[in-house]
Amino acid sequence: MQDTMSANSATGSASSSSASSASSSANSGASLQSTFLQLLVTQLQNQDPTNPMDSSQMTSQLAEINTVTGISQLNTSLSSLSTQLNAGQTSQAALLINSSVLAPGNSITVASGKTNEFGVQLATAEDNVQVNVVNSSGQVVNTLNLGNQLAGTVPITWSPVDSSGNALPAGNYTITATGVLPTGAAGTATALTPGVVESVVQGANGAPSLVLSNGNTVPLTSVAAVL
Structure with a gap:
């Protein structure tokens, strides 16, 4: 009887000490695993021989703690990989500086006697694709069928004229x-406008974005073509 009480006392003391140590350490997978193993060894040393631990529960607990550790290590590896990929993309984006690209946008500039290059991006095949050109007054001056x-990506080279063929x-x-x-449903055609890449900045999630001469800042992945 006294032996059993001593064993229970030792178990309680060891559990209290281990819990205190765990609360003061970092909540990492490695520290959790170390704390769990200390508690497990203490429990095995002080278990009642007539009522030993269920081995299936012990195996299940070991598997769970190993899963936690594995997920923690995987998150660290993925974070490192993401950083490396973003750094590589930034280096590639820097090569586009001073290049003209097509990216999502709606504004074009018409200069006398100069053709315009823009485009349309389609996620799926679409029928009756049209591009409307609207002036500063909100009037449709031409429709390109x-x-x-x-x-x-559908590139377009257009001489700036109205629907009657007069220069705009x-x-x-x-x-x-x-x-x-x-x-028969409405499509999702996206207009693409040209811009010269002026600089590269860090965008969402560390991915690079391009600052264009037309005032737009677009993610590198949205560039549809390099002119």
């Missing part, structure tokens, strides 16, 4: 792209 197009005055214009899905 591109017909049926497959998914991807210099200034800023807005373009919007529309299309129809084969099902």
